[in-house]
Amino acid sequence: MESEILLSAQNISHSFYLSKTASVRALDKLSFEIRRGEIYGLVGESGSGKSTAARCVMNLVKPQSGHIFYEGVDITDPKQFGANKRLLQTSRQMIFQDSTSSLNGRMKVADIIAEPMRIAHMAPKRGTYRKEAAFQMKYVGLDEIYLDKYPAELSGGQRQRVAIARALCMEPELLVADEPVASLDVSIQAQIVNLFRHLQDEHGFSFLFIAHDLSMVRYLCDRVGVLLRGKLVEEAPSEELFQNPQHPYTKALLSAMPLPDPIRERNRKLIPFDADTLCSQGVMREVSPGHFVRTEGGETA
Amino acid sequence: MEHLLALQNLHVSYHTPRGTVQAVRGVDLTLDSGEVLAVVGESGCGKSALLKAIMRLLPENASVTGRIVVNGTDIAPYPEKQLQKLRGSLFSMVFQDPMTALNPSMTIGSQIAEAIVVHEPKISKEALRARVLELMELVEIDRPMERMKLYPHNFSGGMRQRAVMAIALAARAKILLADEPTTALDVTIQAQILDLLRNLQKKLHTATILVSHDLGVVARAADRVAVMYAGKIVEIGTAEEVYYDPRHPYTWALLRALPALATGGDALYTIPGMPPTLIDPPKGDAFACRNEYALAIDYEKEPPLLRVTDTHYAATWLLDPRAPRITPPIGVRRHGI
Amino acid sequence: MKTKRIVWRAAKTAAIFLISVLVLSLLVFVVSRLAPGDPLVAFYGERAEKLKPAERAAAEARLGLDQPILRQYALWLKGALRGEFGISYKYKMDVLEVIRARLPFTLRLGGIGFLLTFFLALGLGVLCARHEDKGLDRALCKIGTVTSCIPEFWMSLMLILIFAVSLRVLPSSGAYDVGKADDLGSRITHLILPLTVVVLGHLWYYAYMVRNKMLEEMRMDYVLLAKSKGLGRKKILYRHCLRNVLPSYLSIMAISVPHVLGGTYIVESVFSYPGLGTLSYESARYKDYNLLMVLCILSGALVIACNLLAQALSERIDPRMRAQEAIDTWEADTDG
Numbered sequence: 001m002e003s004e005i006l007l008s009a010q011n012i013s014h015s016f017y018l019s020k021t022a023s024v025r026a027l028d029k030l031s032f033e034i035r036r037g038e039i040y041g042l043v044g045e046s047g048s049g050k051s052t053a054a055r056c057v058m059n060l061v062k063p064q065s066g067h068i069f070y071e072g073v074d075i076t077d078p079k080q081f082g083a084n085k086r087l088l089q090t091s092r093q094m095i096f097q098d099s100t101s102s103l104n105g106r107m108k109v110a111d112i113i114a115e116p117m118r119i120a121h122m123a124p125k126r127g128t129y130r131k132e133a134a135f136q137m138k139y140v141g142l143d144e145i146y147l148d149k150y151p152a153e154l155s156g157g158q159r160q161r162v163a164i165a166r167a168l169c170m171e172p173e174l175l176v177a178d179e180p181v182a183s184l185d186v187s188i189q190a191q192i193v194n195l196f197r198h199l200q201d202e203h204g205f206s207f208l209f210i211a212h213d214l215s216m217v218r219y220l221c222d223r224v225g226v227l228l229r230g231k232l233v234e235e236a237p238s239e240e241l242f243q244n245p246q247h248p249y250t251k252a253l254l255s256a257m258p259l260p261d262p263i264r265e266r267n268r269k270l271i272p273f274d275a276d277t278l279c280s281q282g283v284m285r286e287v288s289p290g291h292f293v294r295t296e297g298g299e300t301a
Numbered sequence: 302m303e304h305l306l307a308l309q310n311l312h313v314s315y316h317t318p319r320g321t322v323q324a325v326r327g328v329d330l331t332l333d334s335g336e337v338l339a340v341v342g343e344s345g346c347g348k349s350a351l352l353k354a355i356m357r358l359l360p361e362n363a364s365v366t367g368r369i370v371v372n373g374t375d376i377a378p379y380p381e382k383q384l385q386k387l388r389g390s391l392f393s394m395v396f397q398d399p400m401t402a403l404n405p406s407m408t409i410g411s412q413i414a415e416a417i418v419v420h421e422p423k424i425s426k427e428a429l430r431a432r433v434l435e436l437m438e439l440v441e442i443d444r445p446m447e448r449m450k451l452y453p454h455n456f457s458g459g460m461r462q463r464a465v466m467a468i469a470l471a472a473r474a475k476i477l478l479a480d481e482p483t484t485a486l487d488v489t490i491q492a493q494i495l496d497l498l499r500n501l502q503k504k505l506h507t508a509t510i511l512v513s514h515d516l517g518v519v520a521r522a523a524d525r526v527a528v529m530y531a532g533k534i535v536e537i538g539t540a541e542e543v544y545y546d547p548r549h550p551y552t553w554a555l556l557r558a559l560p561a562l563a564t565g566g567d568a569l570y571t572i573p574g575m576p577p578t579l580i581d582p583p584k585g586d587a588f589a590c591r592n593e594y595a596l597a598i599d600y601e602k603e604p605p606l607l608r609v610t611d612t613h614y615a616a617t618w619l620l621d622p623r624a625p626r627i628t629p630p631i632g633v634r635r636h637g638i
Numbered sequence: 639m640k641t642k643r644i645v646w647r648a649a650k651t652a653a654i655f656l657i658s659v660l661v662l663s664l665l666v667f668v669v670s671r672l673a674p675g676d677p678l679v680a681f682y683g684e685r686a687e688k689l690k691p692a693e694r695a696a697a698e699a700r701l702g703l704d705q706p707i708l709r710q711y712a713l714w715l716k717g718a719l720r721g722e723f724g725i726s727y728k729y730k731m732d733v734l735e736v737i738r739a740r741l742p743f744t745l746r747l748g749g750i751g752f753l754l755t756f757f758l759a760l761g762l763g764v765l766c767a768r769h770e771d772k773g774l775d776r777a778l779c780k781i782g783t784v785t786s787c788i789p790e791f792w793m794s795l796m797l798i799l800i801f802a803v804s805l806r807v808l809p810s811s812g813a814y815d816v817g818k819a820d821d822l823g824s825r826i827t828h829l830i831l832p833l834t835v836v837v838l839g840h841l842w843y844y845a846y847m848v849r850n851k852m853l854e855e856m857r858m859d860y861v862l863l864a865k866s867k868g869l870g871r872k873k874i875l876y877r878h879c880l881r882n883v884l885p886s887y888l889s890i891m892a893i894s895v896p897h898v899l900g901g902t903y904i905v906e907s908v909f910s911y912p913g914l915g916t917l918s919y920e921s922a923r924y925k926d927y928n929l930l931m932v933l934c935i936l937s938g939a940l941v942i943a944c945n946l947l948a949q950a951l952s953e954r955i956d957p958r959m960r961a962q963e964a965i966d967t968w969e970a971d972t973d974g
Contacts, residue, residue, distance in 0.1 A: 173610040187555065252489065258561070
């Protein structure tokens with residue numbers, strides 16, 4: 001099962017300062033790895049630091065301590081970053097939750113999609129930037145007639161496809177998606193998720209998928225990490241995590257996962273949790289192959 | 302039996318420069334005390350317009366026709382002044398985004414108090430304070446004494462939604478209209494708010510209309526479910542009937558799109574095409590062109606709501622005895638308790 | 639703990655203020671001296687041109703004009719710290735005396751003008767918002783667009799033409815009739831026309847702002863919630879929307895105090911109103927350095943003070959801006 005590691009975050013910590021005296025610890029010695037060709041999911045509630053983690057991976061936030069290695073390059077080190085700037089800027093791309101605000105409303109779709117290529121002075125493989133944009137649009141399932149439209153003329157799902165096409169035109173290796181479907185209708189969510197699946201299966205993209213919708217994570221991700229206050233409390237292959245959750249916080253999260261089954265839902269009790277007591281010291285220990293749980297005290301694993 | 306609320310042939314239209322958008326096209330609904338009715342559909346299907354039409358919170362370019370019967374009285378022709386008295390005391394609303402639904406520059410306590418005072422102007426200071434605390438406890442806000450003095454930005458999303466619910470219940474409204482109340486919240490908070498809705502409805506015997514785009518979410522709280530498409534109700538029934546024995550192809554499609562019901566490595570089902578524009582709705586069944594089970598008649602004649610059981614109706618010609626028999630591609634398996 | 643913080647903040651604000659004024663004085667000093675022109679003209683009038691080189695050098699030495707600029711500044715600063723700002727070359731009087739005589743006139747015109755602008759703009763803005771897109775709103779907006787397009791000096795001249803020349807009901811210039819300095823009626827009639835120009839010149843800009851801010855607030859979700867509580871339109875408007883508009887309006891108006899006062903300068907010169915506006919114009923024209931310095935610093939200090947006031951106001955009124963609250967937010971949030 002060993003596959004090559006594409007990205008490895010090691011002990012990254014980051015705090016935000018609210019004022020001179022108060023700060024919020026968004027990431028607390030977080031470590032995780034993304035293997036080549038896998039979809040790695042990070043789940044947690046708002047404030048758990050999952051978006052900060054995505055931003056650290058994209059060099060949008062510089063972690064205050066710890067290292068992130070991408071293809072063996074330490075992206076938190078300015079020197080190494082500078083030396084590999086081109087690789088790092090093209091081969092990692094991000095997709096945001098809100099496509100309304102992440103697309104410039106005054107640019108046409110064709111220009112939005114090709115803009116990163118223009119900035120990176122990439123020669124369009126298919127002749128012109130416009131042809132390149134058309135190709136990427138077809139790739140993500142958007143008709144060419146939208147090339148000259150403005151984002152406001154598209155539906156939410158179409159806009160998110162434009163955002164994905166923009167990310168894909170750089171021919172990235174890693175796609176970082178921060179809640180990419182959270183603001184979409186269920187039926188549109190399915191389209192976007194299918195597209196992600198397709199990109200992974202057929203074209204070998206790797207994903208960091210940030211979400212709070214657990215059923216989506218279960219369906220899409222290969223491995224999942226559960227974040228609580230900036231720390232991983234459990235990490236396992238997706239099915240294993242959902243079948244056999246170990247950490248009380250994971251169990252609480254799963255108990256809140258909505259199921260389209262009225263009788264079962266009505267009789268299901270929420271498992272309460274107290275984040276303060278759970279906020280877990282202790283170490284990650286392997287309970288079964290690939291399944292790690294944070295457990296209190298004892299010897300280090 | 303007289304229903305608490307009955308909508309009869311309700312139409313809502315928005316008059317825009319590009320034409321008249323028929324957001325709701327003839328909806329009939331009933332709602333009884335103590336029940337939660339979920340209205341589910343994609344964005345643009347008219348579910349929010351339906352809620353706002355009941356309370357007449359629509360913008361000025363909207364017009365409403367049809368009957369809105371409350372306890373036997375049609376309130377549709379009521380003028381604004383009379384409606385004002387009903388808002389808050391008969392029905393009140395919970396909004397999708399609790400972030401923007403609260404006034405940022407007023408304390409939570411004073412916003413709840415305001416909702417009480419509108420309908421009880423002569424209430425004493427002590428009684429008002431006691432009632433605010435009681436409401437905050439009712440919606441399970443801890444330490445209400447301290448929290449009533451805080452501003453919305455001091456609260457987390459879940460807390461804010463609880464505060465909005467306290468406001469909605471302040472004047473003992475009998476009908477609660479909740480417009481995607483959990484969409485902006487985390488899963489754990491979402492489940493808590495849904496449980497709270499259900500508990501309140503048991504405790505206070507209110508009736509609730511819960512609007513959502515996600516069939517997965519409403520299962521926890523709904524007694525009955527109505528599925529809306531293009532301004533019409535296409536299927537309505539008890540929660541059990543709609544989840545375990547869905548009859549309309551659109552309900553099938555919504556269920557099949559849920560990842561929770563996906564089996565193994567199959568791709569999720571997606572509905573082909575786009576919802577029709579409601580400026581000029583298509584002839585026949587509005588869903589026909591996206592429906593893989595569409596019959597020839599669907600393109601000609603709109604199906605009425607056909608009876609499945611006394612509580613379960615679906616607007617599809619597939620229920621007609623002359624239609625070919627089709628095994629539903631989905632249906633949640635009924636689990637034992 | 640709390641008082642300590644307030645004292646600390648006040649001290650910090652005062653320090654910012656003093657440093658800003660100091661930097662400003664240096665800038666004005668250097669720039670005014672680099673500008674072309676002969677300060678001796680202010681002192682000697684026409685005679686300055688006929689001075690012999692030796693006499694001129696002596697005069698410059700007496701006024702300290704022969705020193706390098708920075709040294710001149712140091713000397714000036716030394717005097718200023720003792721409260722001595724030198725004499726006005728033109729009026730041959732202590733500059734503070736000159737200013738003291740003119741200040742009340744500007745304060746009257748500017749102060750009343752500002753207050754009128756403040757309340758009228760608020761009232762008109764809310765009125766327009768209440769009647770959005772109805773006849774009244776449209777009419778007021780049209781009138782506003784037209785009036786705010788008229789330059790102040792032209793409006794002044796037209797008003798003088800109409801009310802002073804044709805109708806002869808109001809005086810055209812000065813602050814009072816000759817020999818009637820203590821007559822309140824005379825002072826008021828002299829104030830009406832300049833005041834009208836000052837107010838009309840600024841009113842619509844701020845009224846529009848209030849109108850648009852109000853409309854923006856009226857589209858917010860909390861208005862729907864307030865409506866669904868059963869509140870009437872008027873109450874929602876005044877209790878909810880206005881409440882959220884006021885903080886930003888107050889702080890914007892605080893910043894615009896100098897703007898409105900500055901507007902009086904042009905009006906003063908058209909109406910020959912004996913305020914600081916005419917004085918500033920003269921002092922710049924005649925290179926009356928000492929007077930110019932104090933006038934510039936005075937207006938500069940006013941601008942800086944108003945900005946600080948605006949900041950303090952918005953922090954005070956808007957709960958979201960209070961720094962301490964950030965900590966409470968975090969604490970309350972984690973309990974959620």
